[in-house]
Amino acid sequence: MKKLIAIFVGILVVCAVITGINYQMNAKTTANEKKVLNIYNWGDYIDPALITKFEKETGYHVVYETFDSNEAMLTKIKQGGTSYDLAVPSDYTVQRMIKSGLVAKIDKTKLSNYHNLDSRFLNLSFDPNNDYSVPYFWGTLGIVYNDQYVKASQVQHWEQLWNPAFKQSIMLTDSARDMLGIALITQGHGMNDTDETDLKNAQTKLKQLMPNVKAIVADEIKMYMKQNEAKIAVTYSGEAAEMMSYNHHLHYVVPTEGSNMWFDNMVIPKTAKHKVAAYAFINFMLSPKNAAQNAEYIGYSTPNKAAMKYLPTSVQQDKQFYPTESTVAHLEVYQDLPLKVIGNYNDLFLGFKMSK
Missing domain, CATH: 3.40.190.10 (Periplasmic binding protein-like II)
Structure with a gap:
């Protein structure tokens, strides 16, 4: 009888150890999942060095997927198979996503660098007051x-x-x-x-x-x-x-x-699971030096007014990519x-x- 009790106790101890290991593994998995940021962007549309920099500064692991058209991006987000935390749709697509209830409202109090944006590129017709989107490139x-x-x-x-x-x-x-x-x-x-x-x-x-x-x-x-x-x-x-x-x-x-x-914009889909990470990334990209670095790498115009001083003078004065007010008006x-x-x-x- 004592032998049976000893065996039973041994089994309980082994089960407890296994349970403890599983708990620790699950806890680690959960913690790692919380440090993930899922981005859905156009192909070749960010300086890879900035992703590395963001990961080092914040500890988040960026999962980066690309699309080749607004329509493809919209279809995938509608299907809901993948919960993206951040997407980069163009102007008219932002408007469509708002109408369809696919994007979350932007809490600007969580974006300390928001003031760096040029007011000329805010409050446009596709998203008055920028309630749902933050300019990325234009x-x-x-x-x-x-x-x-x-x-x-x-x-x-x-x-x-x-x-x-x-x-x-x-x-x-x-x-x-x-x-x-x-x-x-x-x-x-x-x-x-x-x-x-x-x-x-x-x-x-x-x-x-x-x-x-x-x-x-x-x-x-x-x-x-x-x-x-x-x-x-x-x-x-x-x-x-x-x-x-x-x-x-x-x-x-x-x-x-x-x-x-045209404007490409950062939005947070309503299905996002890591919104804190999404805000951290948006704010990171609104930093003047980061925005300037990205603009130099990609070649498109930055809507970040504070970033302009970090761009080469030849770029700042290039009317081909930063047109005059009279041209912009048309x-x-x-x-x-x-x-x-x-x-x-x-x-x-x-x-x-x-x-x-």
């Missing part, structure tokens, strides 16, 4: 040209792209809103136009441009322009900056009659248009591409 849509083949005076305005002298010379970025928007501007309309007749006329205008179009592409546009394989490209300011850093014959122009001014931010209108844009743009 930029423009414009024209890149190669001075070996094109004079600056030939590409100061959108209408000049239709010059017959540019036959098979222009690369277009594969975007319905951007390309139809350009055509709309040449016809005296805004880039958020929803009128069916105006959009149809814009498609007709685009089709007239087709003889000058060499290709309609996405990221490949950078490679083609770097290698002098096209004379002109319609692309974004950050893409232009990267091209220009490789090829000194390339230059960027924002037509003064109007263009798109730039438009995309609005979240009704799905039916977006479908119309896409159908018309597809019709244009098929006409090549």
Whole structure:
């Protein structure tokens, strides 16, 4: 009997030890989970050194995933398979996410560096009062040209792209809103136009441009322009900056009659599990030196006014990427248009591409 009791006691001791080990392992796992930050951002859209710096300063482990379109990002967040703590949608997508109840309100009292932001880039139409978003980068849509083949005076305005002298010379970025928007501007309309007749006329205008179009592409546009394989490209300011850093014959122009001014923004999805970490990262990126470092690495324009003094003078004074007030006054931010209108844009743009 004593032997049975001894065995039973031994079993209890072993169970207790195993339970203790499991408890410690679970406690460690829980602690590690709390030190995680899940970020969902565009590809190649942050200086990796800043992630390392943030991890060292805070002890958080950053899990970084990327997307290649606002639509892909929005779909994944809607599905809810992964609980991202921070995402970086563009302006009109922020508006769509707010309407869909996908993002949490921003508590600005937790962002001691918020005051570093330029007031010109706050309280915009897609998120009045910035209740749900914090600016990350901004930029423009414009024209890149190669001075070996094109004079600056030939590409100061959108209408000049239709010059017959540019036959098979222009690369277009594969975007319905951007390309139809350009055509709309040449016809005296805004880039958020929803009128069916105006959009149809814009498609007709685009089709007239087709003889000058060499290709309609996405990221490949950078490679083609770097290698002098096209004379002109319609692309974004950050893409232009990267091209220009490789090829000194390339230059960027924002037509003064109007263009798109876009904003990418940091938001906290409602499903975020590590909001303290998300606020820590946003505040980290709002630090002037960190914002300047990121802007130099990426090539897009920073909305952080306090960061400007840490950028090279040549960058601060570059009107291609920090346009004058008069040019900015004619730039438009995309609005979240009704799905039916977006479908119309896409159908018309597809019709244009098929006409090549």
